[in-house]
Amino acid sequence: MEQNLESNxxxxxxxxxxxxxxxxxxGRPYTSLIAFAASDDLRRxxxxxxxxxxxxxxxxxxxxxxLLLDNRKNCGEDFRDAMAVTVLGVAGEVPDAEQAERMxxxxxxxxxxxxxxxxxxxxxxxxxxxxxxxVSRFQNVMELVFES
Amino acid sequence: MxxxxxxxxxxxxxSQEVGGKARALADLTAAGFPVPRAxxxxxxxxxxxxxxxxxxxxxxxxxxxxxxxxxxxxxLWDASLRIRNLFLTTPWPPGMERRFRQxxxxxxxxxxxxxxxxxPCEDSAAASFAGLHESIVNVxxxxxxxxxxxxxxxxxxxxxxxxxxxxxxxxVHGSAMAVLIQExxxxxxxGVAFSQSPSKPGTLVIESVxxxxxxxxxxxxxxxxxxLQRDDLTALRHRPxxxxxxxxxxxxxxxxxxxxxxxxxxxxxxxQEVRQVAKLALHLEDFFGNPQDVEWTWQGKHLxxxxxxxxxxxxxxxNDDQRGWYLSLHRSMENLQNLRRRLxxxxxxxxxxxxxxxxxxxxxxxxxxxxxxxIIRRRGILADWEEVYRTECxxxxxxVRLFGEFYNDTLHPADPFEFVHLLENAGMRAVQRxxxxxxxxxxxxxxxxxxxxxxxxxxxxxxxxxxxxxLAEETGLEKNVLRGMLNRMAQTAGFxxxxxxxxxxxxxxxxxxxxxxxxxxxxxxxxxxxGRASYRLRDDDNLSLxxxxxxxxxxxxxxxxxxxxxxxxxxxxxxxPEKTKAGDGRQSGTHWLSSTMEIRVRxxxxxPAGPGVVTAKARVIREASDLTSFQPxxxxxxxxxxxxxxxxxxxxxxxxxxxxxxxxxxAIIAREYGLPCVTGIANATDIIQNGERVTVDGYxxxxxxxxx
Numbered sequence: 001m002e003q004n005l006e007s008n009x010x011x012x013x014x015x016x017x018x019x020x021x022x023x024x025x026x027g028r029p030y031t032s033l034i035a036f037a038a039s040d041d042l043r044r045x046x047x048x049x050x051x052x053x054x055x056x057x058x059x060x061x062x063x064x065x066x067l068l069l070d071n072r073k074n075c076g077e078d079f080r081d082a083m084a085v086t087v088l089g090v091a092g093e094v095p096d097a098e099q100a101e102r103m104x105x106x107x108x109x110x111x112x113x114x115x116x117x118x119x120x121x122x123x124x125x126x127x128x129x130x131x132x133x134x135v136s137r138f139q140n141v142m143e144l145v146f147e148s
Numbered sequence: 149m150x151x152x153x154x155x156x157x158x159x160x161x162x163s164q165e166v167g168g169k170a171r172a173l174a175d176l177t178a179a180g181f182p183v184p185r186a187x188x189x190x191x192x193x194x195x196x197x198x199x200x201x202x203x204x205x206x207x208x209x210x211x212x213x214x215x216x217x218x219x220x221x222x223x224l225w226d227a228s229l230r231i232r233n234l235f236l237t238t239p240w241p242p243g244m245e246r247r248f249r250q251x252x253x254x255x256x257x258x259x260x261x262x263x264x265x266x267x268p269c270e271d272s273a274a275a276s277f278a279g280l281h282e283s284i285v286n287v288x289x290x291x292x293x294x295x296x297x298x299x300x301x302x303x304x305x306x307x308x309x310x311x312x313x314x315x316x317x318x319x320v321h322g323s324a325m326a327v328l329i330q331e332x333x334x335x336x337x338x339g340v341a342f343s344q345s346p347s348k349p350g351t352l353v354i355e356s357v358x359x360x361x362x363x364x365x366x367x368x369x370x371x372x373x374x375x376l377q378r379d380d381l382t383a384l385r386h387r388p389x390x391x392x393x394x395x396x397x398x399x400x401x402x403x404x405x406x407x408x409x410x411x412x413x414x415x416x417x418x419x420q421e422v423r424q425v426a427k428l429a430l431h432l433e434d435f436f437g438n439p440q441d442v443e444w445t446w447q448g449k450h451l452x453x454x455x456x457x458x459x460x461x462x463x464x465x466x467n468d469d470q471r472g473w474y475l476s477l478h479r480s481m482e483n484l485q486n487l488r489r490r491l492x493x494x495x496x497x498x499x500x501x502x503x504x505x506x507x508x509x510x511x512x513x514x515x516x517x518x519x520x521x522x523i524i525r526r527r528g529i530l531a532d533w534e535e536v537y538r539t540e541c542x543x544x545x546x547x548v549r550l551f552g553e554f555y556n557d558t559l560h561p562a563d564p565f566e567f568v569h570l571l572e573n574a575g576m577r578a579v580q581r582x583x584x585x586x587x588x589x590x591x592x593x594x595x596x597x598x599x600x601x602x603x604x605x606x607x608x609x610x611x612x613x614x615x616x617x618x619l620a621e622e623t624g625l626e627k628n629v630l631r632g633m634l635n636r637m638a639q640t641a642g643f644x645x646x647x648x649x650x651x652x653x654x655x656x657x658x659x660x661x662x663x664x665x666x667x668x669x670x671x672x673x674x675x676x677x678x679g680r681a682s683y684r685l686r687d688d689d690n691l692s693l694x695x696x697x698x699x700x701x702x703x704x705x706x707x708x709x710x711x712x713x714x715x716x717x718x719x720x721x722x723x724x725p726e727k728t729k730a731g732d733g734r735q736s737g738t739h740w741l742s743s744t745m746e747i748r749v750r751x752x753x754x755x756p757a758g759p760g761v762v763t764a765k766a767r768v769i770r771e772a773s774d775l776t777s778f779q780p781x782x783x784x785x786x787x788x789x790x791x792x793x794x795x796x797x798x799x800x801x802x803x804x805x806x807x808x809x810x811x812x813x814x815a816i817i818a819r820e821y822g823l824p825c826v827t828g829i830a831n832a833t834d835i836i837q838n839g840e841r842v843t844v845d846g847y848x849x850x851x852x853x854x855x856x
Binding site: 005006076077079080081133137138139140141142143144145146147 | 202204205208209211212213214744745746747748749750751752753848850852
């Protein structure tokens with residue numbers, strides 16, 4: 001089970017295109033669906049958003065975020081088979097020096113978003129992951145914790 | 149699509165649709181063999197039932213808590229009990245029920261019936277499911293029939309069927325079965341025949357009993373046994389049975405009754421009848437083209453063929469057949485009643501006598517070489533009793549299971565473990581012992597005079613000293629260890645033992661019996677009595693065996709003491725090197741992958757084994773010496789509760805155990821004290837660390853480890 005934790009998380013990150021991102025606006029939770037890409041060491045999740053969005057302004061105020069992704073198929077077997085991972089981390093804009101490399105990583109995963117990502121009104125953001133919390137078999141919960 | 153078929157219609161279907169048994173009987177009916185009339189509920193009928201009622205998903209959830217391949221048998225039994233109860237309490241969808249009633253009433257009228265499984269892969273030449281699924285004999289009335297069909301469907305998920313399918317690498321989750329509904333051919337004598345003996349080539353075997361052949365198939369009634377030469381049907385051998393009883397239909401069930409005197413002295417079959425059965429078996433072998441295992445019954449002058457299936461490769465392979473073991477997972481009332489008598493009258497007194505005998509020889513009085521001999525002797529005695537424990541004491545647990553199945557089958561409770569309440573306060577020795585222990589603690593706490601003596605570490609005298617010695621003798625723990633624990637209990641503010649007021653067992657029992665019609669009460673009481681005895685004995689036997697273990701430990705301890713003073717080769721050779729210290733090679737709940745990444749267990753799903761929720765500090769008990777640090781109010785975390793541990797249970801606020809199941813020792817003792825209990829947490833003692841705050845959710849079977 002413990003050996004599988006990391007590979008299960010990797011698989012979920014590799015197989016799901018989108019995740020739910022939770023931000024907060026003065027203590028009020030706010031969720032959005034985003035397309036993401038994960039770095040190889042699992043430490044970073046990348047996504048692109050227009051600067052005019054609510055999530056972007058929320059992040060500027062409060063960079064602590066949470067994400068959820070899962071592999072449910074919307075059928076009864078989900079309760080047995082589906083896995084969900086909750087991510088805790090801190091979001092921020094990717095520094096200029098790393099822009100090119102990170103953008104490549106993101107676009108490799110989402111080639112259809114090339115135009116969108118290239119727009120001057122968009123920002124490339126990364127979530128520095130502090131912790132993954134994986135729920136499997138309905139109620140088993142394991143955590144992968146990164147030292148800051 | 150039609151989902152109730154006559155055997156004539158079933159002949160045009162594959163065994164994937166109607167199952168192996170129905171398909172074979174359809175062929176036999178068409179060929180003119182004397183087969184009782186029957187209807188078949190197809191595999192699709194099962195599918196429709198579990199789909200329309202939502203049962204399919206509930207079964208998936210039940211088996212999804214844990215990988216079935218990782219479940220211990222006890223956990224599988226619990227899961228299958230829950231699934232069985234889901235079937236029993238789920239009504240037929242109205243449309244299906246209406247249709248079913250019409251068809252069976254038109255076809256059978258008011259005749260007594262037999263309901264049998266007919267699984268798609270059943271009775272192939274490679275695998276035999278004989279006896280793994282349920283058959284229900286003598287079903288009367290459509291309501292009883294609706295029940296019986298659900299029970300047979302549920303038997304697809306019995307512990308033994310699950311284990312067997314796993315062994316054959318069959319897909320557990322995708323299983324389905326057809327069901328056969330036959331007229332009951334109520335024969336005066338019945339039996340089985342092997343057209344080709346699995347063990348002796350050229351020989352044909354017949355076994356027969358008076359009455360119905362269910363008793364023979366279940367192994368409860370010993371049959372007369374014949375061997376014949378296959379080519380000319382010459383009788384080679386007849387081994388008469390000790391004929392005592394028969395199974396016969398009574399009311400809506402099948403029950404044992406004593407044989408008439410003349411039947412005891414007469415073989416069920418005469419020579420001519422033996423030949424007739426033999427001819428039928430050979431005829432069937434010709435028809436199918438391979439050796440057949442045939443069930444038949446004789447009604448007046450008429451020989452009925454009940455079923456015929458290939459003699460399987462597994463039967464031929466003899467000892468390789470694990471099915472025998474799986475079948476032994478179900479034991480009859482009679483078998484268990486005999487076992488109970490043996491446990492109460494021979495085995496437990498035998499263990500006690502063995503321990504008492506050993507305690508008469510103080511190891512200190514022996515010379516080194518005598519001591520070496522004594523250690524070997526004690527170990528031998530212990531090994532013998534441990535074998536008895538494995539083969540006879542452990543199977544007694546089936547008494548609880550048999551009662552549980554009976555309770556659920558007849559009363560259909562919403563909670564499949566409701567029956568456990570009736571077992572509580574069964575008068576277990578461990579609980580009686582604990583009561584004396586707690587009384588002592590309370591006496592110290594409340595009586596200031598005793599207290600002064602006790603806390604001053606003064607040498608105890610009088611009754612206090614006697615009680616302490618008595619407890620030391622009973623638990624096998626040293627007096628100063630016990631005294632230390634008593635001290636702590638007495639000094640814990642607000643300490644109150646968890647022992648519940650004895651419930652009114654009589655009242656519960658009366659309520660239970662009142663739920664049965666008068667004529668069934670005696671049987672209901674018999675099942676309850678067996679369940680209670682089984683529950684109690686499964687605890688008591690641990691204490692008795694432990695007494696012998698302690699005698700071995702005493703001798704070994706003496707040897708160790710002498711070795712510490714001077715090396716003696718004869719003693720040295722007997723004692724294994726000390727076990728590696730705790731902590732070596734164990735994985736822990738916090739597992740470092742690299743210096744900057746860490747895996748933590750937050751919440752785990754086990755089995756709910758005692759209702760209630762508690763959050764408290766964990767105390768991990770790996771060996772007896774860990775017991776002394778146990779603080780009142782902690783959660784006891786262990787691999788399995790052993791007899792020496794039971795006496796701290798009343799101090800605990802919850803229990804977490806690696807071994808899984810509702811009916812294991814830890815779960816039983818937890819419920820006696822009304823403690824939240826979760827079992828089946830793999831690596832519990834490694835994942836949870838001393839002092840960590842844990843939540844034990846005994847309703848859902850969850851543990852949560854709080855780390856930040």
